[in-house]
Amino acid sequence: MKLPTWFWLSSAVLATYGFLVVAQSETKIIQDEGAKDTCWVNLESRGKCSEDRNCPFQLTLPPVTLQLPGQFGRIEEVFKEVQTLKEVVNSLKKTCQDCKLQADDSRAPDKNGAQGEPGDNRVQELESQVHKLSSELKNAKDEIQGLHGRLEMLHLVNLNNIENYVDDKVANLTFVVNSLDGKCSSKCPNQEQIQSQPVQHLIYKDCSDYYVIGKRSSEIYRVTPDPKNSSFEVYCDMETMGGGWTVLQARLDGSTNFTRKWQDYKAGFGNLRREFWLGNDKIHLLTKSKEMILRIDLEDFNNVKLYALYNQFYVANEFLKYRLHLGNYNGTAGDALRFSKHYNHDLKFFTTPDRDNDRYPSGNCGLYYSSGWWFDACLSANLNGKYYHQKYKGVRNGIFWGTWPGMSQAQPGGYKFSFKQVKMMIRPKHFKP
Numbered sequence: 274m275k276l277p278t279w280f281w282l283s284s285a286v287l288a289t290y291g292f293l294v295v296a297q298s299e300t301k302i303i304q305d306e307g308a309k310d311t312c313w314v315n316l317e318s319r320g321k322c323s324e325d326r327n328c329p330f331q332l333t334l335p336p337v338t339l340q341l342p343g344q345f346g347r348i349e350e351v352f353k354e355v356q357t358l359k360e361v362v363n364s365l366k367k368t369c370q371d372c373k374l375q376a377d378d379s380r381a382p383d384k385n386g387a388q389g390e391p392g393d394n395r396v397q398e399l400e401s402q403v404h405k406l407s408s409e410l411k412n413a414k415d416e417i418q419g420l421h422g423r424l425e426m427l428h429l430v431n432l433n434n435i436e437n438y439v440d441d442k443v444a445n446l447t448f449v450v451n452s453l454d455g456k457c458s459s460k461c462p463n464q465e466q467i468q469s470q471p472v473q474h475l476i477y478k479d480c481s482d483y484y485v486i487g488k489r490s491s492e493i494y495r496v497t498p499d500p501k502n503s504s505f506e507v508y509c510d511m512e513t514m515g516g517g518w519t520v521l522q523a524r525l526d527g528s529t530n531f532t533r534k535w536q537d538y539k540a541g542f543g544n545l546r547r548e549f550w551l552g553n554d555k556i557h558l559l560t561k562s563k564e565m566i567l568r569i570d571l572e573d574f575n576n577v578k579l580y581a582l583y584n585q586f587y588v589a590n591e592f593l594k595y596r597l598h599l600g601n602y603n604g605t606a607g608d609a610l611r612f613s614k615h616y617n618h619d620l621k622f623f624t625t626p627d628r629d630n631d632r633y634p635s636g637n638c639g640l641y642y643s644s645g646w647w648f649d650a651c652l653s654a655n656l657n658g659k660y661y662h663q664k665y666k667g668v669r670n671g672i673f674w675g676t677w678p679g680m681s682q683a684q685p686g687g688y689k690f691s692f693k694q695v696k697m698m699i700r701p702k703h704f705k706p
């Protein structure tokens with residue numbers, strides 16, 4: 274925006290006059306030194322007058338110096354800025370018009386309804402979608418926070434506690450199921466009717482089932498403790514204490530090496546008619562299917578025969594490291610599996626030379642004592658130790674039962690005691706031979 278030139282000129286004249294008027298009373302401020310005695314303003318007629326006495330006059334002004342405030346210098350800058358802004362506004366105005374044209378163009382292909390509405394609907398639709406996504410995002414965020422919290426909680430829970438919890442629950446459930454099974458087999462009339470009928474296709478869960486159908490010879494039989502798992506062969510003891518025993522382990526001559534790894538103890542090894550370990554998976558299935566009792570028979574080289582009886586015996590699955598669960602002891606050999614507070618094999622995990630699940634922090638009890646067993650830290654019993662044909666020296670890695678008579682007394686020459694025969698076997702708790 275530019276003001277016309279005449280404005281500037283007339284303004285200058287008026288301003289000068291104004292200053293001169295003021296100067297009459299305050300001459301010292303604006304009056305030149307040399308102008309003191311000169312005439313301020315000289316007005317004289319010049320040229321010819323017109324007929325109606327209108328004569329041209331000439332006004333002569335002395336040289337004048339005006340002191341203007343500093344802000345005047347910025348006026349031009351301001352005008353320049355205003356000019357620039359004006360250009361910008363024009364440019365924006367044009368852009369806006371172009372924009373409107375484009376918007377109109379984009380509306381044009383929409384064939385639905387009146388002009389303008391589809392665009393508005395589209396905006397509303399997008400807005401609602403944005404709202405929806407936003408709320409979904411918020412929900413997801415809340416969910417993530419919740420999960421994060423739960424994850425932190427889980428981290429706080431000790432894994433061992435979970436294992437122990439699950440393990441105990443499994444043991445309790447097994448106990449309940451087995452007791453129900455026992456009640457049913459003794460009280461349910463239907464079960465009696467079934468038993469009174471000739472049994473042709475009965476599933477033989479363990480050796481006691483073979484005893485029930487009249488088998489009396491100690492032999493190898495095929496059992497199916499869990500129909501969901503395949504059947505397998507076991508050796509049945511039909512003589513000891515009424516019979517019906519499923520043998521889990523036997524030692525009698527050292528013909529089978531018992532210093533073996535986890536996989537061997539898991540699957541079982543040896544000869545069922547002589548020396549063997551039935552296998553932890555099979556032992557688990559047998560003890561899971563019914564509530565079992567455990568009998569251990571021991572014989573030393575002096576032909577002393579003693580036994581230990583536990584009124585509950587359960588071995589957990591591999592995931593739970595074949596943890597041992599023992600009931601109360603009864604018998605003549607002493608409770609070596611639950612020897613003391615510090616030597617207790619009950620509730621211990623299975624350890625082999627290649628799998629350390631024991632409670633001895635500085636090493637592997639299975640490796641040191643050449644055996645797979647439910648080691649504590651380390652042992653008061655080890656029926657899978659090395660077979661020595663007589664007393665031996667060095668590490669006590671032979672078959673061991675800590676409560677055996679004379680075992681705690683020091684042997685002359687530092688010899689260790691050894692055993693001639695061992696047998697571990699199980700039978701249902703409610704079985705009546």
Ligand SMILES: [Ca+2]
Nearest residue numbers: 629633636637
């Ligand atoms: Ca250890």
